[in-house]
Amino acid sequence: MASENRISPYFSKEQIEIIDSLVNKIGCSRADVVKQLVLIKLTNMGYFNKK
DSSP states (O other): OOOOSOOOTTSOHHHHHHHHHHHHHHTOOHHHHHHHHHHHHHHHTTTTOOO
16 A cells, blocks of 8 residues: 655655555555654644643
């Protein structure tokens, strides 16, 4: 499933291969992983806290 062509410049080729193997085991895409990381970061920043 990790068949997307774009690769982040922040990861080495070896890291991308490891991420892709884990993504394939889980059954999602790289985009799904990025979305989850963004949600975690926004939550940690308090973005979703109601004032």
